[in-house]
Amino acid sequence: MTDFISLPFYDLLHEDGHVPGVREKLPSLLAGIRRSILEIGAGTGLITTSLADSTPAEIFALEPSTGMRGVLLSRLNERTELLKRVTVLPYDALSVDLDEPVEAMVMINVMYALEPDYRKRLWPVLASQLEPGGLLVFTWRDGGAPQPRPLQESGSRQVGRHTYTVLSEILESSEEACKARYLYRITEGDKVINEEEIIGHAYRPVRETIEEELVGAGFVQADATEGFLSWRLA
Ligand SMILES: C[S@@+](CC[C@H](N)C(=O)[O-])C[C@H]1O[C@@H](n2cnc3c(N)ncnc32)[C@H](O)[C@@H]1O
CATH class of the missing domain: 3.40.50.150 (Vaccinia Virus protein VP39)
Incomplete structure (x- = not known):
């Protein structure tokens, strides 16, 4: 998980x-x-x-x-x-x-x-x-699965001095499935405090x-x- x-x-x-x-x-x-x-x-x-x-x-x-x-x-x-x-x-x-x-x-x-x-x-x-x-x-x-696209920001929220940002990239896609990469990033100003990656599949029939x-x-x-x-x- x-x-x-x-x-x-x-x-x-x-x-x-x-x-x-x-x-x-x-x-x-x-x-x-x-x-x-x-x-x-x-x-x-x-x-x-x-x-x-x-x-x-x-x-x-x-x-x-x-x-x-x-x-x-x-x-x-x-x-x-x-x-x-x-x-x-x-x-x-x-x-x-x-x-x-x-x-x-x-x-x-x-x-x-x-x-x-x-x-x-x-x-x-x-x-x-x-x-x-x-x-x-x-x-x-x-419309089926999204086409491959580069990493882009999906959303961002400020929590005290930190910014929580999610970025996503579509790596591959077929008619109903895509393989996506997500980055979960916490920053303070320009400094990255923590960053973790998930790669998973998503389906859109x-x-x-x-x-x-x-x-x-x-x-x-x-x-x-x-x-x-x-x-x-x-
Ligand atoms: C994007 S979240 C949506 C949660 C909530 N419905 C909402 O709109 O905020 C997708 C949810 O589906 C659940 N989920 C994934 N596979 C599932 C399955 N096979 N059966 C039931 N729930 C599942 C996940 O654990 C997750 O909580």
């Missing part, structure tokens, strides 16, 4: 990244959901608390990474009223086995981490955990692929706003 390198940067850079837009759009995508939501890849809980604030639903926040889960639990512990309503599931999405099917599932910025074979096996598992007519909502960027997989697992496409796909179990 490479979480121990990227985790300290996560909230610093994502709170200003995808999170505000997702927080703004999710409530209307989940309008009418009142009973239960499974959040897949809940991370540090940046979206979990928004789900809890915008719906009365019981939430199952699934997160396999111990480090991410630790921050998620700390966040929930700061909001003690949420400890009664949010259950944290400490395993990966394919292992999910709920006591009863949920009304909706949400997956925010997780698809990139799922290898194609894993992803194909995941949809039928999710279908088995969703009530008939239930909703599956996830973030979506069309094209729309036809995802549609074929979801239809095959019994889902029907529903309306969604820009940046999301929304599906219902038939």
